Amino acid sequence: MHVESALRTQPRAAEGERVETAERVDAVERAGLARSVEHTMAATSTVLQDFLDGRVRAAAARSDVAARLWADLADGVGGKLMRPRLAVAAYLGIRGGHGDDDSAAIAPVAAAIEVLHTAMLVHDDLLDHDEVRRGRPNVAGATRARLVGRGLKERTLADQVQAAGLLAGDLAIASAFALVASAPADPAALLRVVRLLAEGIETTVVGELLDVTGALSSPRDVDALAVAELKTAAYSGSMPLVVGAVLAGADDAQVARLGAVGSALGVAFQLADDDLGVFGDPAVTGKSVLSDLREGKRTELLRRAYAMADDAGCALLDAHVGRADLDEEGAAAVRRVLVASGALDAVRELTRATGLRARELAVDGVPEPLGGYLVGVVDDLVGRGH
Incomplete structure (x- = not known):
């Protein structure tokens, strides 16, 4: 019995050693x-x-x-x-x-x-x-x-x-x-990079245009995630990864997977950035916690707050968000609505889920050591400032 147990244990131990060695x-x-x-x-x-x-x-x-x-x-x-x-x-x-x-x-x-x-x-x-x-x-x-x-x-x-x-x-x-x-x-690779940069500029301009024209609509009606995808994720996440891969001679499948990682990373980055724009520590982030509220920036956080707050909360948002003279007292009142409505928790969960998606894409489809490196980037960017 002891011999049989030992024989059953040896392959498991060897497998564990191989996994540990591979991880090292x-x-x-x-x-x-x-x-x-x-x-x-x-x-x-x-x-x-x-x-x-x-x-x-x-x-x-x-x-x-x-x-x-x-x-x-x-x-x-x-x-x-x-x-x-x-x-x-x-x-x-x-x-x-x-x-x-x-x-x-x-x-x-x-x-x-x-x-x-x-x-x-x-x-x-x-x-x-x-x-x-x-x-x-x-x-x-x-x-x-x-x-x-x-x-x-x-x-x-x-x-x-x-x-x-x-x-x-x-x-x-x-x-x-x-x-x-x-x-x-390689000239052919550089030509492809030029096209990627041009496409990235065009995509970003569309996102910027949606962001600008969004000021004409209620925060309830603006698709902030689409703006984040076009304005931020395209040139901050996808384009750099794709450009580097193309210049290195990556195949189409590798380029597509890195583009997907960058897209998820970029959206998560923007969601976290919008969070920090209201709840961050300026001493840590270097980012004001009043300017986005004074501007009335159409973020997913603000959209969800209007969707989830009661009538009194929405009225308070109407009274303070978008005021150029908004002070810290008014901003604190807005933050209370964002928290009490559940909007902050919902957006942080969305940020976590989007970051997790970026991690999964990096782990499952990007070869090591690049995949592991990108996982670290995702964790650093999504978790920054908190």
Whole structure:
């Protein structure tokens, strides 16, 4: 009996050892990919900074005004570099490379994705009449600060501020394509990347348009998830992963799976971002907890609050949301409705479920070590700030 028991146990033990060994190997490979990503991101940052410095110098040879605009635009580039990091991870994860030669092709393309992101931010701030980004004046804010003491009429000043934001965003879009063109990579792959960037811009514009026109409708009637999918998920999640994979020579199935991971990740990211815009800690997130409420931003959180709150709660939302002079006391009253109605819990559950979907797609359809790396990205982005 003891012999039979031992014989039955040995295969199970061996199987357990194989699983444990495989998990250790996966962990080592994920750590290696993470190191390679950060190494390549350092190269990407250098390419990005060199490119911006070069554009400022080239503009200075033409006019001081152009140089100032480029300098203001360059000051707004940077941050966590989430999007280029996703592109780099997909590229290295598909190629399996870990050397300096792997940085040469992807670094300019990853830098281009960050410049494109900057273009989206500049234009988005212009549409929202925001003149501060990450606690500093953006292009519009820097332009106003230079001109405000010159005795200009308000309409003239506003025209100059608007023109600076519009033109700077256009410059950034054009520059993103110039960076892609400079990459030492297969021309056919680069052409496909150019098309992907163009498609990403078009999709984002549709999302931005839905966001802008949503202000004409009640928060109850706006499909905030569709806006998140088009405006955020497409170029913040799907596009970077797909671009990196295409440049690495991934097959269509790999590209499609990474696009799906990025889409789910992007929606979860936006849901979490909207949550932090009302309930986050500005000291941790660097994000105001009043601006979204003052703007009356049509989020899934606000839509669900109107759908789930009683008449008194909806009346309180009507009284406070969208007020440009909303203070902390009014915001606190809105937060109480968001909590008491169950809207906050519902959206956090949706965020968790969407993030879980992104994790499942990464685990089931993306080869290691890239799949495991993306799981970590999902957990970091969805769980941030809380």
